[in-house]
Amino acid sequence: MDFGLLLESYGAVWGSLQVILMTLLGACGGVLLGAIPGMTATMGVALLIPFSFGMDLIPSIGLLLGIYCGGMYGGSISAILIHAPGTPAAAATLLDGYPMCQKGQAGKALSVAMFSSFCGGVIGALVMTFLSPFIANMAMSFGPGEMFMLAIFGLSVIIAISGKSITKGLISAFLGMALCTVGLDPTNGIPRFITYKQTGLLDGFQFIPTLIGLFAVAEVIAGVERIISGEEKQEKSNEKIKNVLPDLATIKKIWPNILSGGLIGTFIGAIPGAGGDIAVFVSYGASKSASKHPELYGTGIPNGVAATESANNGCSGGAMIPLLSLGVPGDSVTAILLGAFIMKGITPGPMMYIAELPTVYRVFAALMLANLAMLVVGCCGVRFFAKIVSVEKKMLYPIILVISLLGAFSINKNVFDVGVCVAFGVVGWLMNKYEFPLSPILLALILGPMCEKNFVRFMNIQKGNFAAIFQSPIADVFMAVALAVIIFSVYNQRKINKREAEAAKSQE
Amino acid sequence: MKDKSVLAGVVVILLGVAFVALFKTLGYVICAALISMVIMFLIGKRNWLQMILVSILVPLGMWFIFFKVLTVNIPMGPLSFLSDLVGKL
Numbered sequence: 001m002d003f004g005l006l007l008e009s010y011g012a013v014w015g016s017l018q019v020i021l022m023t024l025l026g027a028c029g030g031v032l033l034g035a036i037p038g039m040t041a042t043m044g045v046a047l048l049i050p051f052s053f054g055m056d057l058i059p060s061i062g063l064l065l066g067i068y069c070g071g072m073y074g075g076s077i078s079a080i081l082i083h084a085p086g087t088p089a090a091a092a093t094l095l096d097g098y099p100m101c102q103k104g105q106a107g108k109a110l111s112v113a114m115f116s117s118f119c120g121g122v123i124g125a126l127v128m129t130f131l132s133p134f135i136a137n138m139a140m141s142f143g144p145g146e147m148f149m150l151a152i153f154g155l156s157v158i159i160a161i162s163g164k165s166i167t168k169g170l171i172s173a174f175l176g177m178a179l180c181t182v183g184l185d186p187t188n189g190i191p192r193f194i195t196y197k198q199t200g201l202l203d204g205f206q207f208i209p210t211l212i213g214l215f216a217v218a219e220v221i222a223g224v225e226r227i228i229s230g231e232e233k234q235e236k237s238n239e240k241i242k243n244v245l246p247d248l249a250t251i252k253k254i255w256p257n258i259l260s261g262g263l264i265g266t267f268i269g270a271i272p273g274a275g276g277d278i279a280v281f282v283s284y285g286a287s288k289s290a291s292k293h294p295e296l297y298g299t300g301i302p303n304g305v306a307a308t309e310s311a312n313n314g315c316s317g318g319a320m321i322p323l324l325s326l327g328v329p330g331d332s333v334t335a336i337l338l339g340a341f342i343m344k345g346i347t348p349g350p351m352m353y354i355a356e357l358p359t360v361y362r363v364f365a366a367l368m369l370a371n372l373a374m375l376v377v378g379c380c381g382v383r384f385f386a387k388i389v390s391v392e393k394k395m396l397y398p399i400i401l402v403i404s405l406l407g408a409f410s411i412n413k414n415v416f417d418v419g420v421c422v423a424f425g426v427v428g429w430l431m432n433k434y435e436f437p438l439s440p441i442l443l444a445l446i447l448g449p450m451c452e453k454n455f456v457r458f459m460n461i462q463k464g465n466f467a468a469i470f471q472s473p474i475a476d477v478f479m480a481v482a483l484a485v486i487i488f489s490v491y492n493q494r495k496i497n498k499r500e501a502e503a504a505k506s507q508e
Numbered sequence: 509m510k511d512k513s514v515l516a517g518v519v520v521i522l523l524g525v526a527f528v529a530l531f532k533t534l535g536y537v538i539c540a541a542l543i544s545m546v547i548m549f550l551i552g553k554r555n556w557l558q559m560i561l562v563s564i565l566v567p568l569g570m571w572f573i574f575f576k577v578l579t580v581n582i583p584m585g586p587l588s589f590l591s592d593l594v595g596k597l
Contacts, residue, residue: 039578047578217524227551229513394553398544401520404538405527406570410580415531422524427587429517450596 002357006129009361012058014369019062022055023366026066027373029072031381033067034074037084037212038407041071042332044489049340051247058362064340065370069121072276072312073374077114077381080305081106081388084216088327089209089276089312091442092284095161096297096304103300107386111246112302113309114378116258121371122311123262124269128324129364133353135318136325136358137500138474139270144457145469147273149478151451154278154484158440160285160489163298167434176444177183179205186449187456205424207445209408213421214438216404223397244379248343254306257287261310268311269318275331276312277446281439283311289488295496313374317367322349325358535585540567560597 013019026048033044044067075090080097093113100109142150145203155173162169181192183204191202246254261283268279287307288297297304310441320337321332327349329335341348352360391399408421428438462468469475523543530539544563553559574580576594584591 036573043578221520224520224547224551225513225517228516256586392553394548395558396553397551398547399562399577401524401547402544402567403570405524405540406574406582407566409531409536409582410574411580413581415528418531419525419528422521422528425524426521429521 002361005358006361006364008438010119010365010368012364013062013221013365016058018055018059019369020373021365022059023369023373024376026063026068027070027370027377028066030067030070030072031074031077031374031377032070034071034090035077035086036407037086037206037216037404038410040208041068041089041129042120042336044071044350045333045336049336052340053343055344057341057359058366060344061337061363062341062366062369064337065066065367066373068316069117069313069367069374070377072121072316073114073117073378075312076117076309077110077385080109080113080190081385082216082396083219084404085211086398087276088207088211088446089315090308091215091277092161092280092308092439093214093305093312093325094215095284096300096302099298099300100305101300101389105300106248106389107382108246108302109300109305110378110382110385111244112250112254114244114333114375114382115246115251116254116306117311117313117378118375119258120262120265120315121316122368123259123310124266124314124320125364125367125371126317126319127263127266128321128367130403132321132325135267135270135321139272139322139330140326140328141474142482143472144273144291144454144461145472146474146478147271147365148451148458149270149469149472149475150274151447151454153198153478153485154282154443154447154483155451156485157282157285158443159486160289160487161281161297161437161439161443163437164493165435165437165453166490166493167450169440172431172436172438176441177448179210179441180445180448180452186453195439200414200420204449205420205445206411206417208411209417210445211442212404212408213424214428214431214441216387217402217421217425218432218438220397220401220404221425221429222432223393227393227397242324244382249455250302254302255328257283257303257307258310260290261307262314263315265311266318266321269315269330270321270385272322272328272330273450275319276315278443279311279315279318280308281443283307283491285485289485289492294492295499313371320363320367324352324363326350326351347416425482509523515548523547532583533585535570535587536582537567537587537590538585540570554571 019166030044033039034041045064048067052063066495071087072089073087075087078084078086079090079094080101083094083098085091085094099110158169158173159166182201184191184202231411264283265279268274288294319334322330329338346356405418408418411417431438468504523546527539527543541563546560547557571582575582
């Protein structure tokens with residue numbers, strides 16, 4: 001670790017006006033794009049890459065990292081304000097973010113999200129700077145068996161996030177797993193179930209239209225119902241947003257969640273193929289399991305928002321680790337970044353650390369700068385974003401619907417996806433009516449394919465000998481943690497139920 | 509009261525289905541404007557000026573962002589001349 005060179009790189013990057021401007025531009029673009037449901041950070045990066053052709057490497061990396069970090073925060077804005085995750089990684093933010101908004105604390109939720117995103121991103125950048133080689137090696141020892149166990153672990157988190165009824169959570173999850181089976185068999189390419197009739201389903205239910213349908217469209221339908229039945233209140237932005245950053249009292253409460261979220265995000269982001277969408281739920285589940293008051297999660301507490309937002313920005317730092325150390329992208333955005341590097345004549349990987357060390361350090365500095373840029377953009381925007389809740393609900397819901405439907409279309413430019421979106425809107429609406437949690441379906445949709453593919457691969461390699469999985473220490477760890485999460489959550493839930501039963505009794 | 513609200517929910521769903529059905533023929537902006545107007549009317553809004561402005565401007569604006577800024581082709585149906593117009597900008 002050459003500190004002299006590190007300092008010099010920070011100076012070169014942070015001192016260059018071009019880099020600063022490009023990064024700020026990227027952060028603005030990222031926040032805005034991330035906030036539109038249907039537009040993801042990946043798309044934003046892909047679309048703006050051509051702008052970077054004319055620039056040198058570091059300004060273009062600054063632009064792209066700005067979009068990346070901005071996008072991860074931007075998704076939370078729409079998740080919190082309109083229950084429509086702007087990016088898949090924001091899907092868990094709405095679990096506590098939206099209730100906070102409904103309680104009139106939209107500004108607080110937004111500032112907690114922004115602050116947590118920043119801290120999580122810094123944690124990711126720091127881990128990346130100092131621990132890259134170590135983590136990269138660990139990430140590379142993830143074979144199919146380990147990935148399978150990671151998916152199982154992720155699925156165990158479903159129990160932790162199920163809210164009141166673990167049974168309903170499990171049913172949701174099974175529904176999600178069943179939905180994953182639609183499409184082509186990942187190993188053999190044979191169409192399954194109704195895929196025979198619908199070409200639109202050849203790739204299975206597309207994730208983003210499903211996400212938008214379950215969360216945004218379902219909420220619009222529910223909102224319309226509430227307006228008609230008179231339950232819906234029109235919020236005025238009564239909050240006086242004195243500071244755009246959360247106050248010290250709040251920070252004192254949430255910093256453990258931020259720390260754990262940032263670390264969880266970094267480690268999960270470092271595993272190629274596992275990204276923000278998994279990390280946020282794991283972080284939320286972990287925070288909830290470890291909390292003294294798990295029953296409060298989901299009612300609108302800043303801890304829930306902090307846990308998820310720090311995780312998704314920690315992922316950005318994490319995903320860069322395998323990219324720089326091994327030339328293996330950690331997620332789709334870093335895959336695009338890989339392309340950007342190659343276009344400038346630099347091949348990320350182990351050689352980069354030897355031949356181009358100054359460049360590596362400059363990238364570290366650029367990521368830190370991107371996080372700062374996101375903080376600046378976020379601070380400027382919080383007051384403005386919070387005003388969105390003052391838009392008259394009778395106009396807001398149709399607007400959300402219209403934007404969501406367009407977002408669902410734009411992923412694959414396919415009308416079928418809009419139909420999927422509407423269909424899942426119905427599913428989500430029904431699930432809300434009968435108090436089934438929605439997040440388990442989402443998590444199952446992400447993890448189901450991962451689970452199946454890796455299981456099949458593992459069995460192919462081990463020639464059917466499943467017991468071999470116990471030989472892998474990493475797989476054993478995940479198995480143990482998964483069991484621990486399940487046991488803990490069931491135990492916690494029993495405790496909560498007992499507490500509530502006693503409270504009810506004492507009121508009689 | 510509860511029945512009315514559930515009925516409203518069903519209407520929204522039907523509008524969604526109608527949107528998908530008419531999307532290819534009428535294009536995004538027209539479909540979006542129509543369902544937007546209907547929903548607003550359904551939930552009791554009567555300020556016609558606001559309704560019309562929002563129903564037209566929001567889809568138009570979104571179309572513009574997606575089409576011009578993000579270069580995503582969106583079916584416009586009878587309004588395709590707008591795509592051609594803006595495409596030349």
